[in-house]
Amino acid sequence: FRIAVLASGRGSNLAALLAARDRGELPVEFVLVASDKADAGALALAGEAGVPTLALSPRDYADRASFDHALFERVAGMKPDLLVLAGFMRIIDGAALTPWAGRMINVHPSLLPKYRGLHTHRRALAAGDTEHGASVHFVTAELDGGPVIAQARMPIEPGDDEQRLAERLLALEHRLLPAVVADIAAGRIALRDGRVCLDGQA
Numbered sequence: 126f127r128i129a130v131l132a133s134g135r136g137s138n139l140a141a142l143l144a145a146r147d148r149g150e151l152p153v154e155f156v157l158v159a160s161d162k163a164d165a166g167a168l169a170l171a172g173e174a175g176v177p178t179l180a181l182s183p184r185d186y187a188d189r190a191s192f193d194h195a196l197f198e199r200v201a202g203m204k205p206d207l208l209v210l211a212g213f214m215r216i217i218d219g220a221a222l223t224p225w226a227g228r229m230i231n232v233h234p235s236l237l238p239k240y241r242g243l244h245t246h247r248r249a250l251a252a253g254d255t256e257h258g259a260s261v262h263f264v265t266a267e268l269d270g271g272p273v274i275a276q277a278r279m280p281i282e283p284g285d286d287e288q289r290l291a292e293r294l295l296a297l298e299h300r301l302l303p304a305v306v307a308d309i310a311a312g313r314i315a316l317r318d319g320r321v322c323l324d325g326q327a
């Protein structure tokens with residue numbers, strides 16, 4: 126089972142995926158790590174792990190659609206079974222997404238459908254929530270709006286601020302994402318008719 130990872134930032138979720146693979150808990154082949162930022166930590170991590178990397182800059186393309194077309198054409202060339210967005214901080218053109226329906230997932234730091242988009246920790250605190258969490262979902266044209274596969278929850282403690290929440294939640298993401306990828310690779314989770322099916326049942 127071949128996976129490609131798209132990441133814009135430090136790449137701690139990528140590191141968690143690679144660590145799970147190294148522990149024997151994630152029997153997948155990493156065929157590509159791609160980024161829209163040439164200096165992304167994720168690319169350096171991939172290089173150290175011997176995974177092929179690709180960096181494309183949106184500045185080199187006329188518009189979103191042409192950047193996404195170029196990016197996903199290169200990604201498709203590596204023939205991944207699954208694309209994992211792990212901190213890929215761009216909205217993806219709908220036409221580029223269509224061929225990947227049911228084969229692209231994203232990790233998002235909120236209990237979706239709450240807090241799509243940015244600043245999720247700040248918004249959970251501002252709302253006075255007592256619980257926070259992370260979600261892994263199939264990617265659709267709706268930003269952070271695709272069908273949710275799995276979530277991890279944690280209490281918000283008195284005295285929590287944005288940074289403490291982000292740190293605690295990241296640790297949960299690092300367990301949640303590899304577990305979901307392993308389930309998809311094993312055929313235990315799939316998207317059918319726009320709905321998440323567990324145990325590969327239709």
Ligand code: GRF
Nearest residue numbers: 134135136137138212232234
């Ligand atoms: C994570 O919090 C992820 O949920 C969000 O961006 C962050 C990426 O962190 N979409 P990292 O680059 O994997 O360390």
